[in-house]
Amino acid sequence: MKARILVIDDDAVACEFLQEVLQRDGYDVTVFTSALAALAQNLSAYDLLMSDIRMPGMDGLQFLGEVQKKWPNLPVILMTAYGSLETTMEALSLGAWDYISKPFSPDDCRALVKKVLEVRELRQRRMSWPAETTQEAKLIGSSATMVEFYKQIARVADSPASVLIEGESGTGKELTARSLHSMSTRRTQPFVVVHCGAIPDSLLESELFGYERGAFTGADHQHPGLIESAGGGTIFLDEITEMSTALQSKLLRFMQDGEVRRIGGHDVRHVAVRVVAAANKNIDQEVAAGRFRLDLLYRFIVRLRIPPLRERRSDIPLLIEAMLKKRGYSGVRVSPEAMELLMAYDWPGNVRELENVLQQTLLLSPFVVILPENLPERFRQNEATAKSPEPTDMTPLDEAQRDQILQTLKKTSWNQSRAAEILGIDRKTLRMKIRRFGLQEEK
Secondary structure (H helix, E strand, O other), X not given: OOOEEEEEOOOHHHHHHHHHHHHHOOOEEEEEOOHHHXXXXXXXXXOEEEEEOOOOOOOHHHHHHHHHHHOOOOOEEEEEOOOOHHHHHHHHHOOOOEEEEOOOOHHHHHHHHHHHHHHHXXXXXXXXXXXXXXXXXXXXXXXXXXXXXXXXXXXXXOOOOOEEEEOOOOOOHHHHHHHHHHOOOOOOOXXXXXXXXHOOHHHHXXXXXXXXXXXXXXXXXXXXXXXXXXXXXXXXXXXXXHOOHHHHHHHHXXXXXXXXXXXXXXXXXXXXXXXXXXXXOOHHHHHHOOOOOHHHHOOOOEEEEOOOHHHOXXXXXXXXXXXXXXOXXXXXXXXXXXXXXXXXXXXXXXXXXXXXHHHHHHHHOOOOEEOHHHOOHXXXXXXXXXXXXXHHHOOHHHHHHHHHHHHHHHHOOOOHHHHHHHHOOOHHHHHHHHXXXXXXXXX
């Protein structure tokens, strides 16, 4: 069945161009020169929307907001001739699936449409999985940084390619690996986790590759390895940089030919398993120091870097809400002042540290509202800094977000309700960000 695409652009020539390009690829394309006219249609009948941003009457971002309210799962690609980092971030933070700058070539357009439709199909498959699958722990975040990370996961999830996940401790590398597995066609097959740093190297080899009876003292039975146990599915090697170079050599041979030979055995077994690994050390530095084999690194086709929490601070309220709900504290809320302190903190332990702090605070706080005085001492010591952060303390993403919020406030004449609506956040979050970034209306 042909995918149905709706194109909205106030430039009739641009509409005709897109219609011709996409129809050549077999898509059913409908065009409108007005976002308001498009909204009068039943948009659920379409598989993809493509909208220009700058249009009279209702612009593309406003149109996106309305689509999100009524058809939240409908993919939208935004187009503009005025591309910038801020516009890209705004488009993605408001729920756009992707973004393309004009002028673009027919090939670029076709590739983007094909990619978005493939991701949509993956998401639809995931929504149809059994309910217990969706109850598992999952990555949480709606910041532009995380949206881009989700897009990377979606692109490689259904590929057999080996993946190396890089990131600081506590960022969610195992959750990322589970997401790769659960979004792939391997999801009904085993997902086996191996904590390489927790198993002595002498035991790790026998655990991974297995052994035959009599292979060594105490080997009184035949033992299939974890790689064999994961056959057809995914094996996740956490803290792979803790593996000795000798064992790395054996893993390399398996990744090259997919064959396993148990310790003390002669038979070679072919095992079809996807290898996903995680490293919380800088892998390139480990290679330079001779602690990690360069040829093994090259066996990982995809390298994913999961962003630390300090690079996606806007996700903190969402993470806290999910953690409170998970622990049965959905009635508890965080005061704006306490949230400011949490947002200003650098979180060296990332999401794991946030969870620890919240758990500690819930145990010590007798109230249904978490106040600054309920937080650990290190947060209260930084209270003055949190109220007026130095610009040099902000990450590039913070600075881009600050500029985006300031531009939106100016555009709406500092109407915070309207600005919050455009930004896709609630007024409380907007007020908190205004205080955190030290924004003031110019008189």
